[in-house]
Amino acid sequence: MFETxxxxxxxxxxxxxxxxxxxxxxxxxxxxxxLGKKFQAYECGITPEGSTKDPVPIKFFQVxxxxxxxxxxxxxxxxxxxxxxxxxWFGFIEMLVFIVILLVxxxxxxxxxxxxxx
Amino acid sequence: xxWPIASAELLPxxxxxxxxxxxxxxxxxxxxxxxxTFLAALVFGVLSLLALFxxxxxxxxxxxxxxxxxxxxxxxxxxxxxxxxxxxxxQKEDIRVAxxxxxxxxxxxxxxxxxxxLAYVTIPFxxxxxxxxxxxxxxxxxxxxxxxxxxLLMAGWGSNNKYALLGGMRSAAQVVSYEVPMVASILVVxxxxxxxxxxxxxxxxxxxxxxxxxxxxxxxPIAFCTYIIAATAEANRTPFxxxxxxxxxxxxxxxxxxxxxxxMFFLAEFVNAFTVxxxxxxxxxxxxxxxxxxxxxxxxGKTFGIVLLLMLFxxxxxxxxxxxxxxxxxxxxxxxxxxxxxxxxxxxYAGWYW
Amino acid sequence: xxxxxxxxxxxxxxFVILVSGFMVVSLKNVFHCAxxxxxxxxxxxxxxxxxxxxxxxxxxxxxYVGSVAILLIFEVMxxxxxxxxxxxxxxxxALVGFxxxxxxxxxxxxxxxxxxxxxxxxxxxxxxDNILTIGKYLMTEFMLPFEVVSILLVAALIxxxxxxxxxxx
Numbered sequence: 070m071f072e073t074x075x076x077x078x079x080x081x082x083x084x085x086x087x088x089x090x091x092x093x094x095x096x097x098x099x100x101x102x103x104l105g106k107k108f109q110a111y112e113c114g115i116t117p118e119g120s121t122k123d124p125v126p127i128k129f130f131q132v133x134x135x136x137x138x139x140x141x142x143x144x145x146x147x148x149x150x151x152x153x154x155x156x157x158w159f160g161f162i163e164m165l166v167f168i169v170i171l172l173v174x175x176x177x178x179x180x181x182x183x184x185x186x187x
Numbered sequence: 188x189x190w191p192i193a194s195a196e197l198l199p200x201x202x203x204x205x206x207x208x209x210x211x212x213x214x215x216x217x218x219x220x221x222x223x224t225f226l227a228a229l230v231f232g233v234l235s236l237l238a239l240f241x242x243x244x245x246x247x248x249x250x251x252x253x254x255x256x257x258x259x260x261x262x263x264x265x266x267x268x269x270x271x272x273x274x275x276x277x278q279k280e281d282i283r284v285a286x287x288x289x290x291x292x293x294x295x296x297x298x299x300x301x302x303x304x305l306a307y308v309t310i311p312f313x314x315x316x317x318x319x320x321x322x323x324x325x326x327x328x329x330x331x332x333x334x335x336x337x338x339l340l341m342a343g344w345g346s347n348n349k350y351a352l353l354g355g356m357r358s359a360a361q362v363v364s365y366e367v368p369m370v371a372s373i374l375v376v377x378x379x380x381x382x383x384x385x386x387x388x389x390x391x392x393x394x395x396x397x398x399x400x401x402x403x404x405x406x407x408p409i410a411f412c413t414y415i416i417a418a419t420a421e422a423n424r425t426p427f428x429x430x431x432x433x434x435x436x437x438x439x440x441x442x443x444x445x446x447x448x449x450x451m452f453f454l455a456e457f458v459n460a461f462t463v464x465x466x467x468x469x470x471x472x473x474x475x476x477x478x479x480x481x482x483x484x485x486x487x488g489k490t491f492g493i494v495l496l497l498m499l500f501x502x503x504x505x506x507x508x509x510x511x512x513x514x515x516x517x518x519x520x521x522x523x524x525x526x527x528x529x530x531x532x533x534x535x536y537a538g539w540y541w
Numbered sequence: 542x543x544x545x546x547x548x549x550x551x552x553x554x555x556f557v558i559l560v561s562g563f564m565v566v567s568l569k570n571v572f573h574c575a576x577x578x579x580x581x582x583x584x585x586x587x588x589x590x591x592x593x594x595x596x597x598x599x600x601x602x603x604x605y606v607g608s609v610a611i612l613l614i615f616e617v618m619x620x621x622x623x624x625x626x627x628x629x630x631x632x633x634x635a636l637v638g639f640x641x642x643x644x645x646x647x648x649x650x651x652x653x654x655x656x657x658x659x660x661x662x663x664x665x666x667x668x669x670d671n672i673l674t675i676g677k678y679l680m681t682e683f684m685l686p687f688e689v690v691s692i693l694l695v696a697a698l699i700x701x702x703x704x705x706x707x708x709x710x
Contacts, residue, residue, distance in 0.1 A: 071590045071591050071592075071593055071595075073319045073320070073321055073322075074319070074321065074590050074595075075219070075223060075319075076223055076226060076227070076308050076318050076319045077305065077308050077319070078550070079220075079223040079224055079226070079227045080227045080230065080304065080305060080307075080308055080318075081301060081305065082227075083224060083227035083228065083231065084227075084231070084300060084301040084304050084305070085297060085301055087231065087300075088296070088297040088300045088301065088451065089297070091277075091447045091450075091451065092281070092293075092296075092297075092447055092448065094277055094447060095277060095278075095279070095281045095446040095447030095448070096281055098277060098278040099278055099279055099280040099281050099446055100280045101280065125352070125353070125356055125615075125618055125619055127619065129356050129359075129360050129615050129618075129619075130612070130615050130616060130619055131701065131702075132360045132363065132364060132513070133360070133363065133608070133611055133612040133615045134612060134697075134701040135517070135698070135701070136363045136364065136366065136367060136608060136611075137604070137608035137609065137612055138694050138697055138698050138701070139367045139521065140366070140367060140370070140603065140604060140607065140608045141604055141608075141690075141694060142691070142694055143367060143370045143371050143374065144600050144603060144604060145679075145687070145690060145691075146371075146374055146528070147326065147374065147377065147383075147596075147672070147676075148596070148672060148675045148676030148679050148680075149676060149679070149680060150374055150377045150378040150381075150676075151377070151381060151382065151383065151672050151673055151676045152673060152676035152677050152680060153378060153381075153532065153535065153536075154381050155677075156680055157536065158536055160536075160680055161532050161533070161536045163680060163684060163687070163688070164532060165529065165532075166688055166691075167687065167688060167690075167691045168525055168528070168529060168691075170688070170691040170692060170695055171691050171694060171695060172522075172525065173695060174694065174695035174698040174699065175521070175522070175698075177695075177698070177699060177702075178698055178702055179518065181702050183702045184513075184514065184517040184518055185510075185514070288570070288572070290573065291572065291573070291576070294576075321595070322595060322670065322672070323595045323596055323598075323599045323672065326596070326599040326600075326603070327599055329599075329603060330599045330602035330603045330606075330607065331602075333602065333603060333606055333607030333608075333611075334606070336607070336611055337576075337579060337606070337610065337611065337614070340611070340614050340615075340618075341576070344572055344614075344618065352618070356615070356618065359611065359615075363608075363611065366607075370603075383672065
């Protein structure tokens with residue numbers, strides 16, 4: 070029954086159209102002066118120094134990987150949550166094994182200090 | 188191809204509108220297009236009004252907490268202050284940094300704006316007042332909120348500004364860290380409902396206030412607490428608003444945006460706060476159920492209550508540092524939510540739930 | 542137009558997927574490639590919805606767009622200094638490459654067309670509630686892969702920590 074999803078398509082189109090209209094309003098009604106240092110990047114009033122393409126710290130990347138793995142885990146738990154009514158204790162043990170194995174991984178990550186944001 | 192409005196159950200909100208339009212004799216696909224566009228416009232209208240009201244309300248609450256009055260000039264207690272602000276922002280100049288990445292700089296606020304409103308396809312504002320009751324309702328909303336993260340990263344990168352980039356990445360890292368506890372807290376409620384559809388979740392709490400999930404101890408309150416903390420962090424509100432605070436990192440990822448683009452980010456933030464409160468009400472507070480008053484009044488009232496809670500958080504707690512924020516999520520919330528899932532599953536299988 | 546379930550929406554989505562997929566490999570700015578990938582993955586979720594696999598569509602957006610694409614964008618930002626505009630690509634052997642690719646495409650098309658049994662599944666044969674069915678099969682028939690997935694995720698966790706920590710030690 071994919072027909073229930075059509076309103077999403079229309080909402081996306083309408084929202085994008087509205088966003089374009091708003092930006093167009095801003096461009097039409099706003100002033101357009103090009104004096105001074107207005108078009109430089111903002112750095113609390115001083116001229117910008119240093120490159121903007123310096124690599125960022127690796128801890129961001131680490132957080133993203135951790136998030137990916139835990140997100141996949143939670144997504145796997147959703148079908149279990151829906152059918153848990155019919156499963157009984159067997160389903161509980163299964164899910165428990167799943168989460169316990171992942172908690173082992175989590176405690177390893179914790180112990181290695183990867184969750185420390187310095 | 189059969190367009191779907193053949194059966195009015197798919198659109199509980201506007202079956203009579205459909206009948207009205209059908210009597211005018213439009214051919215089938217165009218009829219569907221008209222109804223859907225009208226629904227989209229209606230969702231936008233309602234949400235814009237709510238967002239305008241929320242901005243005004245936030246300023247009044249903030250002011251009264253700080254023992255001052257807030258906006259008082261435009262109308263009674265400044266009620267149309269926000270409209271004036273919107274008009275002002277509309278005619279501000281759209282300053283564009285010379286070294287920006289043109290495509291990315293333009294599309295970031297558009298993506299944020301669209302993503303904020305996309306969640307309202309499945310939020311029931313009352314009994315039968317839902318645009319489309321998808322059978323993956325709550326998971327769809329979680330999926331749509333991930334687009335906000337992408338827009339944050341786009342805004343940070345497109346501005347070509349070190350502070351914007353760092354602010355955008357910190358903001359994205361924060362939202363992403365708090366998404367795991369949020370999705371896991373929702374899992375607890377879905378476990379007991381047995382369905383992802385929003386209407387089913389609300390109907391499972393029918394029949395009295397003690398059926399609401401927040402009162403089902405011990406997993407209900409724990410799930411609510413973890414959800415509301417994670418949701419505050421997801422909406423980038425204090426005490427978690429390091430990435431976009433005015434004093435830190437000069438407003439973070441949206442430092443280079445002005446005029447209507449900034450207004451789009453700002454509006455999207457308030458709409459996100461409302462979304463998060465609406466989901467909390469649906470999951471934990473019984474949705475639209477309540478005595479005497481019409482269902483949409485109950486829903487709006489409860490949602491404004493949760494929004495009030497979020498505003499109280501903002502104006503009473505100090506800001507958390509970035510490392511405190513991240514460690515709190517990964518070291519405290521994630522184990523607590525997983526333990527909560529196990530406890531809730533135990534309760535369910537042992538039959539101790541009521 | 543061919544009668545496909547979903548009609549014109551299917552053709553529009555397929556067009557967007559192909560164009561954005563092509564943009565992923567051909568744009569000069571790596572960040573734009575990552576964004577084109579986001580669009581591609583999102584429209585694939587749209588195709589899943591047309592196939593009535595709604596849970597899969599939601600999981601696709603949540604995991605692929607919400608985690609993998611964000612990981613890729615972080616990685617682009619991490620290595621942006623290396624992706625300088627001065628690194629040029631050479632296209633001397635474009636003609637040979639085009640010829641070989643066409644050969645592979647034709648071979649793959651013929652293999653798939655004549656080795657697959659194409660019969661459309663009647664809509665009534667599909668389960669009505671796909672997430673319930675996924676859960677049921679995941680918990681009973683495919684229980685072992687389900688548990689092995691958790692071990693795989695732990696292995697990925699350990700690998701990720703080892704990968705990102707080598708510079709410290």
